[in-house]
Amino acid sequence: MLPGLDLQVATGTVTGLLGPSGCGKTTLIRCLAGVQIVESGEVSVLGAPAGTTVNRARVAYVTQASSVYPDLTVRQNLSYFAALHGADAAALEKSLADVGLADRADQLTADLSGGQRSRVSLAAALLADPDLLLLDEPTVGLDPVLRRDLWNLFGELAAQGRTLLVSSHVMDEAGRCDQVLLMREGQILAQTSPEDLLARTGADDLEDAFLRIAEGEAA
Amino acid sequence: MNRTTATARRVLEQLSHDRRSVAIIVVLPSILLVLFRYVFDGNQIVFDRVGPQMLGIFPFVVMFLVTSVTMVRERTSGTLERLMTTPLRRGELIGGYAIAFALAALVQSLVSSAVAIWWLDLGVESAWVVVLFAVVDALLGTALGLFFSAFARTEFQAVQFMPAVVIPQLLLCGLLAPRDKMADVLEWLSTVMPLTWATDAFTESLTTSGLNGAMWRDLAILVGCVVVAVAGASLTLRRRTP
Numbered sequence: 001m002l003p004g005l006d007l008q009v010a011t012g013t014v015t016g017l018l019g020p021s022g023c024g025k026t027t028l029i030r031c032l033a034g035v036q037i038v039e040s041g042e043v044s045v046l047g048a049p050a051g052t053t054v055n056r057a058r059v060a061y062v063t064q065a066s067s068v069y070p071d072l073t074v075r076q077n078l079s080y081f082a083a084l085h086g087a088d089a090a091a092l093e094k095s096l097a098d099v100g101l102a103d104r105a106d107q108l109t110a111d112l113s114g115g116q117r118s119r120v121s122l123a124a125a126l127l128a129d130p131d132l133l134l135l136d137e138p139t140v141g142l143d144p145v146l147r148r149d150l151w152n153l154f155g156e157l158a159a160q161g162r163t164l165l166v167s168s169h170v171m172d173e174a175g176r177c178d179q180v181l182l183m184r185e186g187q188i189l190a191q192t193s194p195e196d197l198l199a200r201t202g203a204d205d206l207e208d209a210f211l212r213i214a215e216g217e218a219a
Numbered sequence: 220m221n222r223t224t225a226t227a228r229r230v231l232e233q234l235s236h237d238r239r240s241v242a243i244i245v246v247l248p249s250i251l252l253v254l255f256r257y258v259f260d261g262n263q264i265v266f267d268r269v270g271p272q273m274l275g276i277f278p279f280v281v282m283f284l285v286t287s288v289t290m291v292r293e294r295t296s297g298t299l300e301r302l303m304t305t306p307l308r309r310g311e312l313i314g315g316y317a318i319a320f321a322l323a324a325l326v327q328s329l330v331s332s333a334v335a336i337w338w339l340d341l342g343v344e345s346a347w348v349v350v351l352f353a354v355v356d357a358l359l360g361t362a363l364g365l366f367f368s369a370f371a372r373t374e375f376q377a378v379q380f381m382p383a384v385v386i387p388q389l390l391l392c393g394l395l396a397p398r399d400k401m402a403d404v405l406e407w408l409s410t411v412m413p414l415t416w417a418t419d420a421f422t423e424s425l426t427t428s429g430l431n432g433a434m435w436r437d438l439a440i441l442v443g444c445v446v447v448a449v450a451g452a453s454l455t456l457r458r459r460t461p
Contacts, residue, residue, distance in 0.1 A: 034458065056305055067298045
C-alpha cells in the first residue's frame with residue numbers, strides 16, 4: 001500500500017499531508033500511530049517501532065471522526081484522557097482553553113456541534129503532552145474563524161517544540177505549513193515548502209498546484 | 220488515579236448519563252422475579268424450588284447484554300482505536316470494564332435479593348450466599364459479554380449473541396430437567412457450561428446454611444470461568460486493525 005517511505009520532518013514544525021481523498025493519507029497516519037496492520041516491513045517513529053509503549057506516550061493521534069465519548073460531558077471526557085496520560089487538573093483546564101471550549105466544559109459532548117466535538121477530540125490529544133501530534137483532517141467542517149484559530153494553535157504547539165503532521169485536502173491550508181507532503185495513490189510525490197511547490201508546478205496558487213499534482217500533470 | 224480505575228469511573232459516568240439503562244439494570248431483575256412469583260401464585264413450591272436460580276440467571280442475562288453492547292459501541296465509535304494509541308494497556312481497559320460492571324452488578328443483586336427474600340418470602344438459608352452467587356453470576360455475564368463482543372461487528376449482532384449464549388445454558392443447566400436424566404451428550408455439554416454450576420449453587424442454598432463443599436467447588440468453577448473469559452477478552456483486543 002505505502003511502499004518504502006522514509007520521511008524526515010524537523011522537530012518543532014508543522015507539516016501538511018495533502019492529497020486527494022482515498023490517496024492513503026489516513027493509512028499513512030494510522031501506520032505512524034501504530035494502529036494499522038502493516039502488510040510487510042516495519043514502521044518506526046521517533047527511533048522506535050510505531051505503537052510501542054514508549055511511542056504511545058510520545059505520539060498522539062486525532063482521528064478524523066471525533067473519537068470521544070458522546071455520552072460524557074466535555075470535562076468528563078478530558079479527565080479520563082488526562083488520567084490515561086498522567087496529566088493534572090491544570091493541564092486539563094489549559095487544553096480546554098487552547099481549543100476554546102472552556103465555557104462548554106460541563107455540556108454533554110453529544111449536544112455539541114460537529115466542529116466543537118472535533119475540538120474536544122483535539123483537546124484530549126493535547127493532554128498527552130505529545131512530541132509528535134498526528135492530526136487527520138482536523139479542520140473539516142469548521143468555519144473560517146475556527147480554522148484560523150486552530151492553525152494559530154498548531155503554530156503555537158510547534159513553537160513549543162512539538163512536531164505536527166496535519167492531513168488535509170484543503171489546499172489553502174498548505175500555506176500555513178512549514179513544509180508539505182503531497183500524496184497520490186499511496187506515493188509521496190513531493191516533500192517541499194509551499195513556496196517551492198508553487199515554483200515547481202508553475203501554478204498561480206496552491207489550489208491550482210494541488211490540482212496539477214492530483215491529476216498527475218506535475219510530478 | 221491509575222488507568223484501570225479511571226476506566227471504571229469513565230464507564231460508570233457514561234452509564235449514569237443513561238438514566239433509563241440504570242433503571243433497567245437496577246429494577247428489571249426484581250420485576251421479573253415478582254412476575255415469576257405470581258405466575259406460580261397457587262403453587263409456592265415451584266417458586267421456592269427455582270426462585271433462587273432465577274436470582275442468578277436474571278443478572279447474568281442483563282449484564283451480558285449491557286456489557287457486550289457497550290463494548291461493541293466502543294469498538295465501532297473509534298474510541299477503542301484511540302485508546303490503543305494511548306499508554307492504556309489492554310488488560311487495564313478490560314479490567315476497568317469488569318470493575319465498573321461488577322459494581323453495577325452488586326447493586327442489582329442486592330436489590331433483587333432483597334426483593335426476593337423479604338417481599339417474596341423466598342426460603343433460603345443464608346441471604347449473603349445468595350447475594351454472593353448473584354454477584355458472581357452477574358460478573359460472569361459481564362466477562363462473557365466482554366469476550367463475545369469481540370465477535371460482533373455491530374450492536375445488532377451483539378444483541379443477537381444473547382440468545383445464542385444464554386438460552387442453551389438455560390435449557391441445560393438443570394433448571395428445567397435434572398441433568399442426570401439428560402442424554403449423555405447433553406449432560407456432558409451441561410458440565411462445561413458455567414451456568415450449570417451457578418444453578419447448582421443456588422439449589423444447594425435452599426438447604427445449606429453458609430457454604431458447603433459443593434458450593435465452594437461451584438464458586439471456584441465460576442470464578443475460573445470469569446478469569447478465563449476476561450483473559451480471552453483482552454487477547455481478542457487488537458491494537459492494530461486493517
